[in-house]
Amino acid sequence: MVEAADIAVVSFDRFINGSDADRQAVAKEVYDAFSTVGWVYISDHGIPQSRVDEVFDLAKSFFDLPLHQKLAWRLKDAEVNQGYTADGDEANGGIDHKECYEHRRFSNPQCPSSSDLPRFKETLDDFYSQCLTLALNVLKCLAMAMHLGDTFFDNITRRADPQLRLLHYPSISRKILEQEGHARIIPHTDFGLCTLLFQDEVGGLEVDPFHTGDFKPAVPKRGTVLINIADLLQRLTNDRCRSTVHRVVSPSVAGEILPSRYSIPFFIHPDAEAVIEPIVKGEGEVKKYEAVNAGEWRVWNTKKNYTMLKGGVAAA
Numbered sequence: 001m002v003e004a005a006d007i008a009v010v011s012f013d014r015f016i017n018g019s020d021a022d023r024q025a026v027a028k029e030v031y032d033a034f035s036t037v038g039w040v041y042i043s044d045h046g047i048p049q050s051r052v053d054e055v056f057d058l059a060k061s062f063f064d065l066p067l068h069q070k071l072a073w074r075l076k077d078a079e080v081n082q083g084y085t086a087d088g089d090e091a092n093g094g095i096d097h098k099e100c101y102e103h104r105r106f107s108n109p110q111c112p113s114s115s116d117l118p119r120f121k122e123t124l125d126d127f128y129s130q131c132l133t134l135a136l137n138v139l140k141c142l143a144m145a146m147h148l149g150d151t152f153f154d155n156i157t158r159r160a161d162p163q164l165r166l167l168h169y170p171s172i173s174r175k176i177l178e179q180e181g182h183a184r185i186i187p188h189t190d191f192g193l194c195t196l197l198f199q200d201e202v203g204g205l206e207v208d209p210f211h212t213g214d215f216k217p218a219v220p221k222r223g224t225v226l227i228n229i230a231d232l233l234q235r236l237t238n239d240r241c242r243s244t245v246h247r248v249v250s251p252s253v254a255g256e257i258l259p260s261r262y263s264i265p266f267f268i269h270p271d272a273e274a275v276i277e278p279i280v281k282g283e284g285e286v287k288k289y290e291a292v293n294a295g296e297w298r299v300w301n302t303k304k305n306y307t308m309l310k311g312g313v314a315a316a
Contacts, residue, residue, distance in 0.1 A: 031145030038242035083110025190230035
């Protein structure tokens with residue numbers, strides 16, 4: 001058996017309910033994880049497991065619907081990036097075998113109605129709010145550890161519109177995934193600030209912290225959320241924090257037919273108008289990246305990832 005990735009587990013209760021000293025200690029633990037492997041498991045994060053389980057159940061109900069019905073909510077616009085994507089619609093240099101539903105903060109025109117799926121929108125809206133609160137607190141940890149001031153990230157996330165994704169990897173033949181260029185998700189880095197990830201028990205996520213091709217399992221840990229740094233935050237911190245390559249492969253189960261897998265990532269992006277420029281601290285430090293507009297960066301990466309989008313509009 002391949003040894004699991006060495007990812008710290010940090011209790012967040014001390015940050016939510018602790019003293020100033022507790023908060024500083026948690027901030028350092030989170031920063032240490034993000035500046036080494038780029039990942040951390042957060043436990044005691046304030047989102048009840050019952051709510052997480054409810055969202056997984058809703059995801060299963062959604063993806064069990066007939067394909068023609070799901071396509072009625074198909075994602076159409078890279079700038080909105082909301083709605084359903086079918087198996088094979090999203091890829092970046094390979095073929096990913098998955099289907100997704102994207103939910104946003106301010107507007108969800110491609111969302112099932114209450115008559116289609118009872119409690120779907122209201123439950124996702126509430127879960128979204130909980131994820132956003134947790135994510136902003138994690139970013140506050142980084143600001144504290146880097147001595148940027150507690151409100152540093154508040155100033156670039158006031159109108160942030162993150163992306164809550166319900167993700168389904170259908171049951172599939174192992175032989176298909178063993179073909180060149182095929183995967184549940186091909187190796188990639190995320191391109192925003194950071195990502196919260198809730199996993200089911202099936203497994204298959206692997207991380208390559210040092211970009212050496214040595215992938216290690218990031219095993220599911222019930223009751224935790226797995227958080228990773230993404231490209232924009234690596235740029236902002238001038239490489240102090242690591243956006244690391246990860247993929248989803250065949251889980252460690254016997255048999256030729258692999259079981260379905262579900263996960264729920266929450267992608268954090270800054271305000272669209274924010275300019276992300278590397279933070280330079282100390283004499284002699286050189287900026288490793290050019291400044292970028294966060295909104296343009298997000299749309300460019302989104303268009304690049306979707307094979308079904310041409311000029312920002314869904315292809316026929």
